[in-house]
Amino acid sequence: MTVDDMTQGKDKTTRSDGTLPEEATGDEASDEAVVAEHADSGSEESASESLQSDLNALREELGQASDRALRAQAELDNYRKRMNRELQDSLRYAAVNIIRDLLPVVDNLQRALEAAQAAGEDSSLLQGVQMVAQQMDGILTQHGLSPIEAQGQPFDPDLHEAVSQQPTADAEPGTVLHVVQSGYQVADRVVRPAKVIVAQSASGD
Numbered sequence: 049m050t051v052d053d054m055t056q057g058k059d060k061t062t063r064s065d066g067t068l069p070e071e072a073t074g075d076e077a078s079d080e081a082v083v084a085e086h087a088d089s090g091s092e093e094s095a096s097e098s099l100q101s102d103l104n105a106l107r108e109e110l111g112q113a114s115d116r117a118l119r120a121q122a123e124l125d126n127y128r129k130r131m132n133r134e135l136q137d138s139l140r141y142a143a144v145n146i147i148r149d150l151l152p153v154v155d156n157l158q159r160a161l162e163a164a165q166a167a168g169e170d171s172s173l174l175q176g177v178q179m180v181a182q183q184m185d186g187i188l189t190q191h192g193l194s195p196i197e198a199q200g201q202p203f204d205p206d207l208h209e210a211v212s213q214q215p216t217a218d219a220e221p222g223t224v225l226h227v228v229q230s231g232y233q234v235a236d237r238v239v240r241p242a243k244v245i246v247a248q249s250a251s252g253d
Contacts (some may be wrong), residue, residue, distance in 0.1 A: 140235055143191040148239050150188065151232065157181040158230075188232075196231035198224045198242040207231060209241040219247040 161181060164174045196207050203210060203222050211228055219225055224244045231242025 140192065141237055144234055144237065144239055147188060147191060147193055147232070147234065150184070151240055154181075154184055154188070155229065157184065192234045193232050193239065194234075196233055196238070196242045198227045198231060198244050200224060203244070203246050207233075207238060207241055208244045208246075210246045211243050213246050213248040215248045215250045217250040221247055221249045223247045 157177060157180060160177055161174070164177070198208055200219075201208075201224050202220075203224055208224060208231065214225055216225065223246070224242075225247045226245040227242055228245060229240075229243040232239045
């Protein structure tokens with residue numbers, strides 16, 4: 049082997065400046081490519097996570113908007129029902145005030161009939177008053193007016209107004225003995241409570 053051959057063999061492993069030959073430099077390029085590939089992969093994963101986060105936020109906002117819409121729809125339905133109920137009540141009780149003003153007239157007609165019958169009168173005038181009273185009752189009934197049952201019924205403070213108590217052994221205590229003034233109601237609304245005398249225990253208890 050000559051000196052030149054030995055020198056060439058040495059060049060294949062190291063250079064005079066101590067650097068690796070070109071084959072080693074190629075390995076460095078390969079390592080850099082792997083690092084770059086990992087960097088690109090990390091960027092993609094970060095972008096994917098950011099996109100998923102945005103998507104989750106949008107889903108949450110959509111859910112909240114849907115809940116608000118449902119609540120608003122429920123409130124609107126309740127408002128419509130309430131307004132419809134109030135309208136029905138207004139129509140049902142529209143005549144209550146007028147009926148209340150007419151009740152004294154009904155009372156006077158009833159008193160006149162009772163007085164005439166007690167006096168034994170049987171004239172055409174009495175018959176005319178009876179017809180007027182019947183016509184008045186018919187009109188008020190058409191507007192939903194009905195008398196409150198009181199005679200012989202247990203005293204009900206929602207329907208009856210006690211003007212006095214009377215001791216008696218002929219009725220249960222708390223029972224209506226006499227009706228002083230008739231009471232009336234429209235549907236479930238009391239127009240005027242019945243004025244009554246209530247039975248009290250004969251012993252005074």
